[in-house]
Amino acid sequence: MSYKRVVSKTFADDLKLGKLSTLLARIKEDDTLMLALRNGYINIYYRGGNLLRIEQKGLDGQYIATFDTKYNQKNANPLPVQFPYPVNSEADSRALVDAIPALKYAMDRYFSQHRNAEREFQQLVARENNCSAISNETEYFIVDIEVAGALPNARFDMLAVRWLRDERKKQGALVPVLIEMKYGSKALEGDSGLKEHMEDAVSLRADKKNWDGLRKALEDQINQLDYLGLLNFNRSTTVKHLQIDPKATPELVFMLANHNPASTKLSKLLAAMETPAADGSGYDVLFFVSSFAGYGMHRACMLGLGEFKAIVAKLPGSIPRETSKLTLQADAVATTSTAGSEVRRIVLDTETTGLGVGHRTIEIGCVEIIGRTPTGRRFHRYINPEREIDAGAMAVHGLTPEFLADKPTFREIAAELVNFISDAELIMHNAPFDAGFLNYELNLLGMPPLERICTGIVDTLKLAKKIRPRRKNSLDALCSEYGIDSSHRQLHGALLDAELLAEVYLAMTHSQVSN
Secondary structure, X not given: OOOOOOOOHHHHHHHHOOOOHHHHXXXXXXXXXXXXXXXXXXXXXXXXXXXXXXXXXXXXXXXXXXXXXXXXXXXXXXXOOOOOEEEOOHHHHHHHHHHHHHHHHHHHHHHOOOOOHHHHHHHHHHHHHHOOXXXXXXXXXXXXXXXXXXXXXXXXXXXXXXXXXXXXXOOOOXXXXXXXXXXXXXXXXXXXXXXXXXXXXXXXXXXXXXXXXXXXXXXXXXXXXXXXXXXXXXXXXXXXXXXXXXXXXXXXXXXXXXXXXXXXXXXXXXXXXXXXXXXXXXXXEEEEOOOOOOOOOOHHHEEEHHHHHHHHOOOHHHOOOOOHHHHHHHHHHOOOXXXXXXXXXXXXXXXXXXXXXXXXXEEEEEEEEEOOEEEEEEEEEEOOOOOOOOHHHHHHXXXXXXXXXXXXXXXXXXXXXXXXXXXXXXXXXXXXXXHHHHHHHHHHOOOOOHHHHOOEEEEHXXXXXXXXXXXXXXXXXXXXXXXXXXXXXXXXXXXXHHHHHHHHHHHHOHHHHHO
């Protein structure tokens, strides 16, 4: 099964300028209506239900409009036109537009007895991000809703693209997004639960032919929506065609609408979920959290799996009733980490192009510790900063523009980094420096800061100053103090320094465990 949802050029032209233009104008002026492209026809949605289906018949611009009889059973509400209704002229189009209030009324009566809030919310999300008063400020466009059954080996509610605000002048910067909405806690389980959707997403991308076809079809679909004037954004003259980046890691976004925080289901389901590898076959798995209230989608409103688990763990439904009061009190007074507890820690170091404003990160090294045991897991990346490197900085770390020229950008490794450090305590030497640079990079991508990704930050420089006041507390000095061999450290290097810092941290906090 291949995904294709566009109409012919004749159909699109008739909607924009021809006999169907009155209908398109009505859709644009009515926030309760949404036009969705299908393969050779369009659906016009109202409250998440299909108000009208308009299909092209032949190649000479003849159209047939249909209305689902389930919304008007036994002809309970007399309709101004008889369906199926031929639309062969502008006058026919105007008559169809005039019939819309009566069609809405019939659907309102039907929905009063047969509610489907999830589909209604999908349409609301599409409106807010595509064509509302704030849609130019959002960073996602909803390309389609109700796509369950249209994708091979996958069931999702919505397809979208992400287009970050700092990339609006860049050609080929769109990222494909699969969105699954769950309305209420009861929708979380079953054959279409969270875990099953993640498995579907992995299967979909594993089939390269299907995935490449979906990406191309998604690109065609959003460009036709743009041609019809159904997307509201400030257009740059440098972007002639909306184009998806074929190398970008796609996003799998879960929207949990009106979740009951007292429910225990979500925390149990999240415990069984693991993020797919961001290695060219996986996704950046995210959970949408609204900006105060509403459904305008920004990258900064997306939480990684680890970060979302940490938030859900604090909801009433995730805390045992007999211990919830004690646990919340403990959270309120805990201000430092317990050095010997079995928590996950990431020792992290960076190298940069320089020290001033606008300088970039060019190397990241991370070492994992569980409890007080290094696990051997590491994260190490060199990064192309796409700018010059100060001579003073090169003298410190030895990294040159020539060496970094073929390395990935921060954007290309961001998802991997976030997945590695999520739900962990970060340990850094002079933490404001490393955290400041990484938060700058994350902010450029519209992603949340380290403070929201990780459970906490420990600054070993600050810790060393308490243990060794009025003494030199550089990494070399601390290695010497604790008998750690750093003779092979001729230049600064993010991974090497993270490995040395891990040893220093364990040595500095040894007395806290021994006591």
